[in-house]
Amino acid sequence: MSVEVHPPGAPxxxxxxxxxxxxxxxxxxxxxxxxxxxxxxxxxFNFWYYFGVLSLVVLVLQxxxxxxxxxxYKVGEATSFSSVEFIMREVDYGWLIRYLHSTGAxxxxxxxxxxxxxxxLYGSYKAPRELLWIIGMVVYLALMAEAFxxxxxxxxxxxxxxxxxxxxxxxxxxxxxxxLVEWIRGDYGIADATLNRFFALHVVAVPLxxxxxxxxxxxxLRRTGSSNPDGIEIKDHLGPDGHPIDGIPFHPYYTIxxxxxxxxxxxxxxxxxxxxxxxxxxxxxxxNFEMANPLSTPPEITPxxxxxxxxxxxxxxxxxxxGALLLLLAILAYFFLPWLDRSxxxxxxxxxxxxxTFLALFVxxxxxxxxxxxxxVEPIYVLIGRVCTVLYFAYFVLMPWYTxxxxxxxxxxxxxxxxxx
Amino acid sequence: MADTGVVTDDEFVVDESxxxxxxxxxxxxxxLGVAFAAAPFIASWTxxxxxxxxxxxxxxxxxxxxxxxxxxxxxxxxxxYVVHRTADMVATLGNHQALLKDPQSSDSEQPAYAANRxxxxxxxxxxxxxxxxxxxxxxxxxxxxxxxxxxxxxPGGWLCPCxxxxxxxxxxxxxxxxxxxxxxxxxxxxxxPRKLVIGVDQV
Amino acid sequence: xxxxxNVVPLARKTSRVVLAALLGCVLAVQAxxxxxxxxxxxxxxxxxxxxxxxxxxxSESSAPAEAFGSNWEGWRSGNSVADLDSLQRGARDxxxxxxxxxxxxxxxxxxxxxxxxxxxxxxxKDLVPATRKPxxxxxxPMPEQDAVAWxxxxxxxxxxxxxxxxTDYIYRFLTTFYVDTSRPTGxxxxxxxxxxxxxxxxxxxxLKRAVFRTEMxxxxxxxxxxxxxxxxxxxxxxxxxxxxxxxxxxxLDYVGEPAQAHRRALGVWVVLFLLVFTWxxxxxxxxxxxxxx
Numbered sequence: 001m002s003v004e005v006h007p008p009g010a011p012x013x014x015x016x017x018x019x020x021x022x023x024x025x026x027x028x029x030x031x032x033x034x035x036x037x038x039x040x041x042x043x044x045f046n047f048w049y050y051f052g053v054l055s056l057v058v059l060v061l062q063x064x065x066x067x068x069x070x071x072x073y074k075v076g077e078a079t080s081f082s083s084v085e086f087i088m089r090e091v092d093y094g095w096l097i098r099y100l101h102s103t104g105a106x107x108x109x110x111x112x113x114x115x116x117x118x119x120x121l122y123g124s125y126k127a128p129r130e131l132l133w134i135i136g137m138v139v140y141l142a143l144m145a146e147a148f149x150x151x152x153x154x155x156x157x158x159x160x161x162x163x164x165x166x167x168x169x170x171x172x173x174x175x176x177x178x179x180l181v182e183w184i185r186g187d188y189g190i191a192d193a194t195l196n197r198f199f200a201l202h203v204v205a206v207p208l209x210x211x212x213x214x215x216x217x218x219x220x221l222r223r224t225g226s227s228n229p230d231g232i233e234i235k236d237h238l239g240p241d242g243h244p245i246d247g248i249p250f251h252p253y254y255t256i257x258x259x260x261x262x263x264x265x266x267x268x269x270x271x272x273x274x275x276x277x278x279x280x281x282x283x284x285x286x287x288n289f290e291m292a293n294p295l296s297t298p299p300e301i302t303p304x305x306x307x308x309x310x311x312x313x314x315x316x317x318x319x320x321x322x323g324a325l326l327l328l329l330a331i332l333a334y335f336f337l338p339w340l341d342r343s344x345x346x347x348x349x350x351x352x353x354x355x356x357t358f359l360a361l362f363v364x365x366x367x368x369x370x371x372x373x374x375x376x377v378e379p380i381y382v383l384i385g386r387v388c389t390v391l392y393f394a395y396f397v398l399m400p401w402y403t404x405x406x407x408x409x410x411x412x413x414x415x416x417x418x419x420x421x
Numbered sequence: 422m423a424d425t426g427v428v429t430d431d432e433f434v435v436d437e438s439x440x441x442x443x444x445x446x447x448x449x450x451x452x453l454g455v456a457f458a459a460a461p462f463i464a465s466w467t468x469x470x471x472x473x474x475x476x477x478x479x480x481x482x483x484x485x486x487x488x489x490x491x492x493x494x495x496x497x498x499x500x501x502y503v504v505h506r507t508a509d510m511v512a513t514l515g516n517h518q519a520l521l522k523d524p525q526s527s528d529s530e531q532p533a534y535a536a537n538r539x540x541x542x543x544x545x546x547x548x549x550x551x552x553x554x555x556x557x558x559x560x561x562x563x564x565x566x567x568x569x570x571x572x573x574x575x576p577g578g579w580l581c582p583c584x585x586x587x588x589x590x591x592x593x594x595x596x597x598x599x600x601x602x603x604x605x606x607x608x609x610x611x612x613x614p615r616k617l618v619i620g621v622d623q624v
Numbered sequence: 625x626x627x628x629x630n631v632v633p634l635a636r637k638t639s640r641v642v643l644a645a646l647l648g649c650v651l652a653v654q655a656x657x658x659x660x661x662x663x664x665x666x667x668x669x670x671x672x673x674x675x676x677x678x679x680x681x682x683s684e685s686s687a688p689a690e691a692f693g694s695n696w697e698g699w700r701s702g703n704s705v706a707d708l709d710s711l712q713r714g715a716r717d718x719x720x721x722x723x724x725x726x727x728x729x730x731x732x733x734x735x736x737x738x739x740x741x742x743x744x745x746x747x748x749k750d751l752v753p754a755t756r757k758p759x760x761x762x763x764x765p766m767p768e769q770d771a772v773a774w775x776x777x778x779x780x781x782x783x784x785x786x787x788x789x790x791t792d793y794i795y796r797f798l799t800t801f802y803v804d805t806s807r808p809t810g811x812x813x814x815x816x817x818x819x820x821x822x823x824x825x826x827x828x829x830x831l832k833r834a835v836f837r838t839e840m841x842x843x844x845x846x847x848x849x850x851x852x853x854x855x856x857x858x859x860x861x862x863x864x865x866x867x868x869x870x871x872x873x874x875x876l877d878y879v880g881e882p883a884q885a886h887r888r889a890l891g892v893w894v895v896l897f898l899l900v901f902t903w904x905x906x907x908x909x910x911x912x913x914x915x916x917x
Contacts (some may be wrong), residue, residue: 035868043916048627048628064462068465070467071465072465073464082730085730085783086469086471086730088470088881088883089470089730089731089735089882089883090469090470091465091469092461092464092465092469093461093462093464093465093799094465094466094469095883095887096461096887096890097461097462097889106878114523121627166459182865204685209912210636211656220618224648248915248916250908252912253600253912253913253916256905256908256909256912256913257909258912259905259907259908259909260902260905262908263898263901263905264902265893266898266902267899267902270894270898271891272892272896273891274888274890274892274895275888275891275893276889277887278787286789286790287788289784289787289880290784290788333897348627349627379656417917419913419916419917420910420913420916429885433914433915435915436911439911440911440912443904443907443908443910445902446904446907446908447901447905447908450900450901450904450905451901451905454897454898454901456892457897470732470765473759474732474759475735479760
């Protein structure tokens with residue numbers, strides 16, 4: 001496969017007969033010129049801009065390894081756990097497929113969180129990209145659901161009890177709560193019925209939804225074009241050929257640059273998969289190597305690290321119902337960001353010290369919530385959880401105020417760019 | 422074009438050959454990587470350790486099998502026909518060579534020790550894979566010679582109920598059958614005069 | 625500032641620091657392992673075939689019994705699944721001493737033979753029971769009903785115990801049994817107090833008693849473990865028993881994840897390949913990005 005670069009304005013290359021036959025019947029040529037060589041992206045993308053493509057890579061990885069796992073996994077209370085051990089021990093390279101999938105789940109969230117952080121850093125959620133941001137948030141919700149359903153499938157003891165706890169959160173909804181919980185479970189406790197429906201949702205329903213949402217996300221991006229670290233719109237300055245002066249064709253420059261990014265990611269990913277797949281119990285909890293046991297709870301029931309921030313928020317409030325409400329608000333808060341941010345500039349490069357402080361505190365709070373949520377209910381962890389909850393919400397709730405009153409630096413007219421070494 | 426992010430002014434000349442070299446190197450390494458990455462997934466489809474364990478040789482005690490009788494057992498999920506042939510049955514084997522598609526069994530599948538007149542290690546016992554070589558049904562035993570349903574020429578053998586293929590008492594296919602090759606002989610060996618092990622060439 | 629990360633020079637500096645740190649870690653871990661195995665009841669593990677030793681171990685002298693084990697919570701298994709000899713001994717010892725009650729239901733005899741390089745005839749003769757095939761899963765002859773009647777619960781399957789509780793836990797469990805006449809089995813355990821498991825290895829280890837001291841904990845007088853004292857010797861010395869336990873723990877570590885050796889070996893090649901690929905892709909990127917000003 002050769003990469004053909006057509007500098008804009010160059011004479012067309014002679015195409016072979018087979019290609020011509022295909023081009024007449026399928027809009028591939030237009031796709032390449034519209035979405036790749038003709039799509040101009042800002043030239044100053046930095047480290048934070050790798051994580052979109054990495055999210056796509058991990059999505060493909062999870063789909064592929066997931067399909068192969070489904071070939072050997074046998075869903076059912078009596079068979080799920082042992083079929084996972086069958087995959088680990090008796091299927092050729094089954095252990096590798098399993099570890100790719102379990103590490104991939106955490107890698108997905110790591111990459112997505114860094115991708116979202118980029119948006120917070122550079123104001124990528126601001127107009128005209130609010131819809132792009134909202135679709136992305138829906139992707140995030142679908143991802144959390146997918147991870148939750150998937151975690152139940154090995155039917156280990158942590159799978160069982162995490163399912164028990166999270167499903168019970170829905171019981172806090174006034175009036176319909178208890179009935180809803182039984183409806184979700186399909187039984188009087190987490191049982192075979194629950195496992196089976198979570199399997200269907202995890203393998204078919206949510207992946208289809210995710211694929212659709214990711215496509216919508218990319219379509220919305222194509223409409224507005226990508227933002228950049230300076231937060232200015234490159235389309236404001238077009239060259240004589242109609243393309244942004246500060247833009248470069250996505251292909252070949254970013255296809256090649258992203259290949260390097262993918263390479264680096266795969267190195268780190270492979271080190272984890274091959275050398276520390278359990279990662280000290282964060283990727284594969286020890287309690288999950290014991291089969292589900294309704295009569296024995298693990299010493300600490302915690303969801304996986306990527307869901308613990310919200311779990312810590314929930315646990316911090318002594319009132320069950322209020323805790324659940326706060327959990328919901330913590331996730332919904334993201335949706336309102338485009339309208340909470342009243343700053344005249346998009347990028348943190350030009351915002352004032354208040355914005356930077358609150359973002360820094362938000363990051364610390366998020367990490368603190370991950371930390372606190374992973375531990376039990378000892379007073380120290382509850383305290384950390386509560387303090388971090390306050391900082392977490394402060395970022396959002398106070399944003400309309402601090403983004404308006406702070407003194408910002410003027411955003412530049414043209415992109416600030418230093419040629420790569 | 423001079424104003425776009427991509428520079429094409431005269432001071433800078435694109436080294437096309439270097440670019441081509443690096444592109445080829447990257448693509449080649451990438452393709453190699455994809456091949457390596459695909460290997461474990463393809464390997465995962467090979468029979469698992471459980472399938473291999475269940476696919477071990479099958480043992481069969483021949484003592485209860487009377488002369489002229491057939492028994493059916495299983496090896497690697499396939500039906501295996503074991504026939505205790507009488508001397509008369511064995512004697513019929515040379516009489517109808519012209520009626521067979523492959524009387525010398527040159528096109529059919531059998532181990533070296535079954536590439537003979539009786540298609541077996543010993544004339545007394547015949548071991549066949551009981552799967553019709555046409556489309557896989559189980560042929561039915563019709564050991565009675567001159568069976569009126571089949572014809573006067575019939576020496577005894579099998580008739581497949583699905584599409585009518587006929588096989589003689591060495592599993593060889595008759596002309597006029599939809600099947601084109603003789604019934605397969607699996608690897609087998611004797612662990613004793615009356616103990617059959619199916620699935621290995623030697624015990 | 626996070627924003628102005630200039631990745632490449634940073635990556636160069638970081639990788640040097642990371643490599644140095646990794647080297648330091650590896651050296652530290654080696655030193656640590658050496659010192660920790662010294663803090664176990666016996667010093668360096670021996671390679672003597674412990675279970676075969678029928679000769680009486682050095683009997684306790686008539687001097688007052690030696691105190692040991694105060695630091696039991698810091699004991700580590702220190703095992704290495706790369707040590708094939710240890711795994712072979714562990715397999716044999718597990719099947720001889722533990723399989724009577726504990727199954728390894730996800731493990732086949734033949735897989736152990738393959739991975740531990742035990743020839744099939746030796747496997748059949750020494751490890752596989754007469755009534756079973758080498759490809760069978762390793763069950764236990766103990767009937768469940770009897771187990772429940774005798775112990776109150778069925779002894780757990782141990783296929784995944786090393787992944788569930790860790791090798792250090794299993795090591796400490798097997799080395800902290802002590803005589804306790806108040807228990808129905810006559811024995812108790814520091815790692816898992818009131819365990820239903822009897823001290824089945826006492827014939828090898830001998831018997832020891834736990835000496836407690838009284839301490840004020842949170843305002844109440846509590847019995848706190850102080851040290852062990854041997855009261856009767858077994859057929860193994862302390863060093864031999866320690867090696868015996870480590871071999872079994874090592875074996876259980878392997879049983880928890882039989883593919884681990886293959887995983888690590890393959891990983892080296894995968895990472896190396898990816899580093900080469902990334903490097904080539906990086907050269908390609910630098911070449912093309914010369915265009916961009």
